[in-house]
Amino acid sequence: GAxxxxxxxxxxxxxxTSVKIECRSLDFQATTxxxxxxxxKQSLMLMATSNEGSKATxxxxxxxxxxxxxxxSLTLSTLTVTSAHPEDSSFYICSASxxxxxxxxxxxxxxxxxx
Amino acid sequence: xxxxxxxxAVILREGEDAVINCSSSKALYSVHWYRxxxxxxxxxxxxxxxxxxxxxxxxxxxxxxEKKQQSSLYLTASQLSYSGTYFCGTEIPMKxxxxxxxxxxxxxLSVIP
Numbered sequence: 001g002a003x004x005x006x007x008x009x010x011x012x013x014x015x016x017t018s019v020k021i022e023c024r025s026l027d028f029q030a031t032t033x034x035x036x037x038x039x040x041k042q043s044l045m046l047m048a049t050s051n052e053g054s055k056a057t058x059x060x061x062x063x064x065x066x067x068x069x070x071x072x073s074l075t076l077s078t079l080t081v082t083s084a085h086p087e088d089s090s091f092y093i094c095s096a097s098x099x100x101x102x103x104x105x106x107x108x109x110x111x112x113x114x115x
Numbered sequence: 116x117x118x119x120x121x122x123x124a125v126i127l128r129e130g131e132d133a134v135i136n137c138s139s140s141k142a143l144y145s146v147h148w149y150r151x152x153x154x155x156x157x158x159x160x161x162x163x164x165x166x167x168x169x170x171x172x173x174x175x176x177x178x179x180x181e182k183k184q185q186s187s188l189y190l191t192a193s194q195l196s197y198s199g200t201y202f203c204g205t206e207i208p209m210k211x212x213x214x215x216x217x218x219x220x221x222x223x224l225s226v227i228p
Contacts, residue, residue, distance in 0.1 A: 034215065034216075042220070042221075043117070043202065043218050043219060043220045043221050044157065044202065044218045045218075046215060046216070046217065046218075049215050093156055093157070102145065102147075102162050102164065103147075103159050103162060104147075104159070104216065105159070106149075106156040106157050106158070106159075107156055108155065108156045109155070109156050
C-alpha cells in the first residue's frame with residue numbers, strides 16, 4: 001500500500017516553455033503533499049508543502065510564480081515549472097501522506113532537462 | 116535548520132558494520148531515516164518519535180537521543196543491497212495538519228564484495 005506515482009518520469013523541454021508534473025497517490029487519500037528538488041549528489045530540498053484545497057506553503061527562496069503548485073484533490077497534486085530555464089533542470093520528487101501518519105511516501109521522481 | 120550527517124561517505128565490504136550519525140542544532144521532535152538508490156526515489160526505513168527510542172528493521176536499526184539532539188543508524192553485517200545514500204530528516208512542527216521534514220545532506224554508503 002501507500003503508492004505514489006509521478007508523471008512524466010522524464011521530460012526535455014526548450015527554454016521558455018512550461019512543464020507540468022503530476023503527483024498521484026494511488027491507494028490512499030493524501031491530505032498533504034510535498035515537492036522536493038534534488039540536484040546530483042545533493043540532498044532533497046523541500047520546495048513547498050500543499051494541503052488539499054488550500055494554497056501551498058513555499059519554502060524561503062522558492063519563487064511562487066515560477067513553481068505553481070495545485071493540490072486540487074486528495075489524490076492529485078501538480079507542479080508547473082513556468083518559463084523554464086536550464087538552471088531549472090533537476091530531479092523533482094513529490095511525497096504524500098495523510099493526517100496522523102508520520103511517514104512520507106515518495107513518488108519515483110521526474111527528471112527535467114531544460115535545453 | 117538542516118541536520119548534519121556523518122560520515123559523508125563510507126565504503127564497506129560485505130558483512131562489515133557501519134554507523135551513520137545525524138545531529139541537529141535545534142530540538143529534535145522526531146527523526147526519519149530514508150535510503151535512496153541512484154536515480155530512484157527515497158525509500159522509508161524508519162522513524163523515531165521520542166527520545167530513547169530504538170528501532171530495528173532486519174539488520175538495520177536506529178536510536179534517538181533527544182537530549183543530545185542526535186540519532187544514529189546502525190547497519191550490521193552489510194549486504195550489497197544496502198548500498199545507496201542515507202538521509203536523515205528532522206521534523207519541523209507547523210501549524211498545519213502535517214509537519215515538514217528537512218533532510219540532511221546524506222551519507223553515501225557503498226558495499227563491495
